[in-house]
Amino acid sequence: MAHMDVIGLSGIQFFGKMSASISHDLKNVLAVINENAGLLEDLCLMAGKGKLLDPGRLKRLAEDVKHQVRRGDRITTSMNDFAHSVDEASVSIDVSKVVELLVSLSERFVAMRGIVLEVGKPAGPVAITTFPFILLNLLWLCLGYAMSVVGPGKAIELLAEKTEEGAWFRFCKLENMETDAAPPFPAEREIALGQALHAQIFRDPAAREVKVLLAQRQGA
């Protein structure tokens, strides 16, 4: 019940924002497939009028469609993982999977701001027991903060690392943490989500990073 309370309206808005972004990406996939199918129709019409069909052109069209199907499959896999992130309040999950899902969900938002996300994951599996949806919401807010204080290089390093207690999620290369325009961090929402996860949130301007520490097995 405490978890449901902390999700609240902000959590639903996060869910909505991600769902809208996913649907936009899927629309783009459908648009490319639609144009390829249209071009195929055009080529058939022209062939009907006597113009020779170029097998190489047809092959490229088929490859483009296959590429879009693979892209659509990746998007729907992420959508499915995200949808299931609310299923259980306490589940064992590999931190690399969390990072992959966060990167997939935030790809469009990061690109829209012309930012590059450089990702580093642990070499082997690092399991943590957590509520995936709340963790994703917290990491999304950390990423939002990171995007607002990124340096002129427009690159953010997102690192997931194994620690003795569990795992770190670090957002590095944040050059503008000390400027007047930098928003407060962690804000009320991040603190609430962190408390729900029994996570520790750190802001380290000297190291130009913010990080979230999650114990391998969190308290109730």
Added chain:
Amino acid sequence: MAEKVLIVDDEKGFLDVLAERMQSRGIEVTTATSAKEALQKLEVETFDAIVLDLMMPEMGGIEALQHIKEKNPDAEVILLTGQPSVSTGVEAMKLGASDFLVKPADINELTEKIKQAKAHRMVLVEKNISKKMKDILKTKGW
């Protein structure tokens, strides 16, 4: 005379195939994969219609639309996007977008809208010429 259109979309796979299909329909097509590139092309060339994606990296369609309309209030801009929110659609129309289409779009519908945009632009151009002529006649007093 063929319609001259600028299509702006960061989805290169979409852009290239749409351009090819439009060209086969007799439309003269120029493409840009970013709003910045589109604005550069608009500095040196005019188009009967600009087909603009809303969601693009760095400079989105709404900001690009504002820039285009500031420089050329008569530009005919058709927005073509994946999944617009109602508020974005309203904002775009308030900023002077001529029309709005949602992806995946029907090429015949898009072509028709481009033709309408060209006809509308011709009317505006003729009006402007007529106004300029009247102003000249008034000031010169011939």
